[in-house]
Amino acid sequence: MLRRWFTGLWRARRIPLAWLLLTRQPVRLAVALAGISFAGILMFMQLGFRDGLFDASVTIHRLFDADLVLISPRSTSSVSMAGFPRRRLVQAMADPAVEGITPVHWNLLLWRNPETRGTRSVLALGFEPGDPLFTDPGLAPKAQLLTQKGRVLFDQQSRPEFGPVARWFRQGRTVDSEIAGKRVRVAGLVSLGTSFGADGNLLTSSETFLELMPNTPPGSIEVGLIRLRPGADAAAAVERLRAQLPDDVTVLTKQGFINFEQDYWRTSTSIGFIFTLGAAMGFVVGCVIVYQVLYSDVSDHLPEYATLMAMGYRLPDLLGVVAREGLLLASFGYLPAYAAGQGLYALVRSATQLPVSMDPSRSTTVFLMILVMCMASAGLAMRRLADADPAEIF
Amino acid sequence: MSPPSAARAIAIEGLSHWYGTGSTRRQVLQGVDLQVAPGEVVLLTGPSGCGKTTLLTLVGALRQVQEGSVAVLGQQLNGAGRGSRQRLRRSIGMIFQGHNLLRCLSAEQNVQMGADLLPGLGYRARRDQAREWLRAVGLGDELHKLPHDLSGGQKQRVAIARALAARPRLLLADEPTAALDSRTGREVVELLQRLAREQECAVLMVTHDPRILDIADRLVRMEDGRLQEDPSHRPGAAAVYA
Numbered sequence: 001m002l003r004r005w006f007t008g009l010w011r012a013r014r015i016p017l018a019w020l021l022l023t024r025q026p027v028r029l030a031v032a033l034a035g036i037s038f039a040g041i042l043m044f045m046q047l048g049f050r051d052g053l054f055d056a057s058v059t060i061h062r063l064f065d066a067d068l069v070l071i072s073p074r075s076t077s078s079v080s081m082a083g084f085p086r087r088r089l090v091q092a093m094a095d096p097a098v099e100g101i102t103p104v105h106w107n108l109l110l111w112r113n114p115e116t117r118g119t120r121s122v123l124a125l126g127f128e129p130g131d132p133l134f135t136d137p138g139l140a141p142k143a144q145l146l147t148q149k150g151r152v153l154f155d156q157q158s159r160p161e162f163g164p165v166a167r168w169f170r171q172g173r174t175v176d177s178e179i180a181g182k183r184v185r186v187a188g189l190v191s192l193g194t195s196f197g198a199d200g201n202l203l204t205s206s207e208t209f210l211e212l213m214p215n216t217p218p219g220s221i222e223v224g225l226i227r228l229r230p231g232a233d234a235a236a237a238v239e240r241l242r243a244q245l246p247d248d249v250t251v252l253t254k255q256g257f258i259n260f261e262q263d264y265w266r267t268s269t270s271i272g273f274i275f276t277l278g279a280a281m282g283f284v285v286g287c288v289i290v291y292q293v294l295y296s297d298v299s300d301h302l303p304e305y306a307t308l309m310a311m312g313y314r315l316p317d318l319l320g321v322v323a324r325e326g327l328l329l330a331s332f333g334y335l336p337a338y339a340a341g342q343g344l345y346a347l348v349r350s351a352t353q354l355p356v357s358m359d360p361s362r363s364t365t366v367f368l369m370i371l372v373m374c375m376a377s378a379g380l381a382m383r384r385l386a387d388a389d390p391a392e393i394f
Numbered sequence: 395m396s397p398p399s400a401a402r403a404i405a406i407e408g409l410s411h412w413y414g415t416g417s418t419r420r421q422v423l424q425g426v427d428l429q430v431a432p433g434e435v436v437l438l439t440g441p442s443g444c445g446k447t448t449l450l451t452l453v454g455a456l457r458q459v460q461e462g463s464v465a466v467l468g469q470q471l472n473g474a475g476r477g478s479r480q481r482l483r484r485s486i487g488m489i490f491q492g493h494n495l496l497r498c499l500s501a502e503q504n505v506q507m508g509a510d511l512l513p514g515l516g517y518r519a520r521r522d523q524a525r526e527w528l529r530a531v532g533l534g535d536e537l538h539k540l541p542h543d544l545s546g547g548q549k550q551r552v553a554i555a556r557a558l559a560a561r562p563r564l565l566l567a568d569e570p571t572a573a574l575d576s577r578t579g580r581e582v583v584e585l586l587q588r589l590a591r592e593q594e595c596a597v598l599m600v601t602h603d604p605r606i607l608d609i610a611d612r613l614v615r616m617e618d619g620r621l622q623e624d625p626s627h628r629p630g631a632a633a634v635y636a
Contacts, residue, residue: 011516015503017496024498024540307494310456311560312484312511391456 018324021297032293033333036370039286040337041344043279043366044358048345050275052356057196057265058258059355060123065135066102067234068092068241069257070224073250077264078123079197081106083220088249092224092241097232102131105209106222111200112178113163120161123198124152124179126209132227133203142188146205151187152179157353158200180212194353196265224249279369286373290329294381298322302388310390319382326378330371337370338363402465403564403596404430404453409462411448422448424619426462432563435587435597437607440616446600447568449616453598454486454566455479467563484511487557487595489567489586493549495541501528501552502537508559527555531585547578554586558593565590567599576605583609 022029057078070089074082089101105126110119127133129143142153154175156166166189168175175186184204192201210216228237234253241251252260266272298305305318341358348356411423422445430436438446451457452464452471456479459472469482487508495504505524512520528537531551541549550570557565570586571579583599583606590597599610607613615622 011518013517014510015499015506017499017507020498020503301497303494304496307490307496308507309480310454310483310488311508311556312480312486314480391451 018321018328021301021321022325022328025297028293028297032290032329033336035289035293036286036329036333036374037336037340039282039289039373040334040366040370041340042282042285043369044337044341044362045344046275046278046282047362047365048341048348048356048358049354050272050279051359051362052348052354053196053271053275054262054265055355056194058261059193059195060125060198060201061254061258061261063134063136063192064225064254064257065132065227066225066254066257067228067232068226068238069252069254070226070245070249071252071257071260072222073247075222075250076268077197078106078195078261079108081222083217083222084224084249086219086221086224088245089221089224089226091245092226095237095240095244097228097237097240098226099229100132100227102127102133102225102227103206103221104133104223104225105206105213105216107209107213108198109180109212111162111202113161114165114168114175114177115163118161120199122158122162122179122200122202123195124209124212125201125203126206127203129205133225139190139203142190143203145187146203146208148187149205149208149211150182150184151204151208152184153188153190153203154186155192155194155201155203156189157191157193158202159194159353162200182212184208184212193355283369283373286370287377290326290374291377291380293329294322294325294378295384297325298381298384302384305385306388306390306392309388315385318385318388322378322382322385323375326374327371330367330374333374334367334370337366341366401431402429403432403434403467404428404598405463405465406453407463409449409452409459409464411445411452411457411460413448422619423452426619426621428614428621430564430596430598432596433591433594435590435609435611436599436614437610437612438598438600438614438616439602439607442602444616445619446616450566450568450598450600453564454488455482484560485563487560487562487565489550489553489557489565489570491569491572493541493546493553493573495549495552495556497541500538500540501533501544501548504541504552505555505559508556511560524555524559527559528552530558530589531555547574547582550574550578550582551585554582554589558589558595561593563595565595565597565599567597567601569601569603570599571601571603571606576603579603580605 070084070092072082072084086103089103092098093101107124108121109124111122112119129146133139145151146153154165165175165186169186169189177184190203194200228234238251238253245251308318309315345356345358348354406426406428409423409426410421412419412421414420426449440446452459453466455466455471455474462472464471466482467485471479496507499507502524505527506520509520509523525537528534531554533548533551536544536548541552544552567586571583574582587597587609
C-alpha cells in the first residue's frame with residue numbers, strides 16, 4: 001500500500017525546479033546558506049547561554065536528597081538566603097508522611113586562595129555529617145571526615161580562581177586556607193559544579209560553619225530538607241505543612257525550590273531578556289538575508305515565471321516553487337548551524353563549566369525558527385510573483 | 395454534438411480592444427474577424443504597433459477579452475475567468491520572440507517543463523517524450539546543455555520542442571525568427587510548420603520576415619487594428635512582400 005503510494009509519487013515527480021534554481025546559482029546559494037547558518041548559530045548560542053545560565057543557577061539545588069524544602073519567606077535567591085527557626089523543621093517531623101529531615105546552613109563566605117592569598121566568595125553549606133544531604137551516596141563516607149572541627153570538603157569543579165586546591169590535594173599536600181579569617185583544612189574533594197551565584201562550593205559540618213559565622217543566631221538555619229516516606233503524596237504533604245506551620249517559613253517541593261531559584265534569575269535580572277533579544281536579532285538578520293536572496297531570485301526569473309504561466313502553469317504551482325526554495329534553504333542552512341552549535345557548546349562547556357548542551361527541545365526550537373524565517377521570507381518574496389504577467393512577455 | 399465554433403481552432407467575431415482609460419484610451423483592435431481551421435497555418439503580417447501582438451495575447455488567453463467573441467478550441471473567452479483561461483493555455487503552445495527558456499534548466503529539462511503539463515503520464519514517459527521532441531528538432535546530442543551554451547537557432551528549436559511537448563492543438567508564435575539569421579530562421583520555421591502538420595496543430599504566427607511567408611496556408615494582413623485577407627497568396631508559392 002505504502003509502496004504503491006511511493007511508486008505513484010515517484011512516477012508523478014517533476015523537474016525539481018526549486019532545487020535547480022538554487023543550485024545553478026552557487027554563489028547566491030552560498031550567501032543564503034551562510035546567512036541562515038549564521039542566524040542559526042546566533043540563536044543556538046543565545047538560547048544555549050540563556051538555558052545554560054538558568055540551569056547553572058540550580059546545580060546545587062538538584063543535588064539535594066529531599067522531597068520537600070523549607071526556606072525563609074525572606075529568602076530571595078541562593079545568593080541571599082535568610083534564616084528561619086530550626087524548630088519549624090523539627091515540627092514538620094510530626095507529620096505522618098515525613099521520614100527524615102536535614103537542617104542546612106547556607107551562606108556565601110570569603111575563601112582565601114592558598115596560592116595567591118586573594119579572597120573570593122564561595123558558597124558554603126553546613127550540615128550534620130551524619131545526615132543525608134545529597135542523593136549521591138558517595139558523600140556519606142567523605143562526610144565523616146567533617147566530624148573533626150575545622151575541616152571542609154572542597155568542590156573540585158570550582159573555578160581556578162580559588163587556587164589549585166584540587167591539584168594540591170591529589171598530590172597529597174596538606175591544603176590549609178582561611179574562610180572568613182578562620183583557619184580550615186581541606187579534608188577531601190567533592191564534585192558539585194559551579195552555578196550562577198557561586199563560582200565555587202564547599203561543604204562543612206554545622207559546628208565548623210557556626211564557628212566561621214559566629215554571628216548566626218542560635219537555632220537558625222537557611223534550608224530545611226524533608227524526606228517523605230516512599231509512596232507519600234508530596235502535594236498533600238505540602239498542603240498539610242503549610243496549614244500547620246506558622247508563616248515565618250515557606251514550604252516548597254524540591255521542584256518548587258528549583259523553580260524559586262530559576263524564577264529569581266528569570267524575572268529579577270535582565271539575563272532572560274538579554275539572551276532572548278539576542279536570539280530575536282539572529283532571527284531578524286536571517287529573515288533579511290533570506291528575503292533578499294529569494295526576492296532577487298524571483299525578480300531575476302520573472303520573465304521565466306511569466307513564461308511558465310503562459311504555458312499553463314498555475315500561480316499556486318509557482319508559489320510552490322518559491323516555497324520549496326525556502327524549505328530547501330531552511331534545511332540546508334540548519335545543518336551547518338547545528339554542527340557549529342555542537343562545537344561551540346563544547347567550547348563554552350570547557351571554558352566556563354556552564355552546563356550548556358544541545359538538548360532536543362532547543363534544536364527543534366531553532367529549526368522551527370529557521371523554518372519560519374525562511375517561509376516568511378519566501379511568502380514576502382512571493383508577492384513579487386504577482387508582477388509576473390504572461391501577457392507582457394510577447 | 396459540438397457547437398459550430400468547435401470545428402474551428404480559432405473563431406473570432408467583432409473583436410475590439412482598447413488600452414488605457416479615460417482620455418488616454420486608445421483602440422488597438424477594431425472589429426476583427428478571423429477563422430482558423432484545425433491544422434491550418436496562418437501568418438499574420440503588418441507594420442509594428444498595428445495590434446498583431448495584442449490579437450495574439452487575446453487568442454492565447456493571456457488577456458481578458460473586452461468586446462466581441464473569441465472562441466479558441468471551442469471555448470468562448472469573452473467572460474472566461476482566470477482559472478478557465480489558465481486551463482485552456484495548456485492546450486495552446488506558445489513560441490516567443492526571445493526563446494524564453496528557463497536559464498537554470500538543461501535543454502531536456504526545459505522541454506520536460508512542457509511535457510510535465512500532460513496529465514496521467516509517468517516521469518519516465520514524460521522524460522522520454524522530451525528527448526524525442528529534442529531529437530525531432532535535431533538536438534538529440536545537446537540534451538544536457540544549458541540554454542547559455544546553445545546558439546540562437548538551437549535555443550529557438552528547444553522552444554519549439556517545449557511548445558509541442560505539451561501536445562497543443564493550437565500554436566501561437568510571435569516573430570520566432572526575429573533573433574535569428576535568415577538561413578537559421580528559415581530552417582526553424584520549416585521545422586515548426588512540418589511538426590505542426592504532423593500533430594494536426596493549427597498555427598497562428600506573427601511575422602515581419604518576408605522570406606518565410608510561403609510556408610503559410612493563408613496570409614492575413616493587419617493594419618490599424620483591422621484585418622485584411624491577402625487573396626493573392628497561394629500556399630507554397632513564393633510570395634511577394636508588398
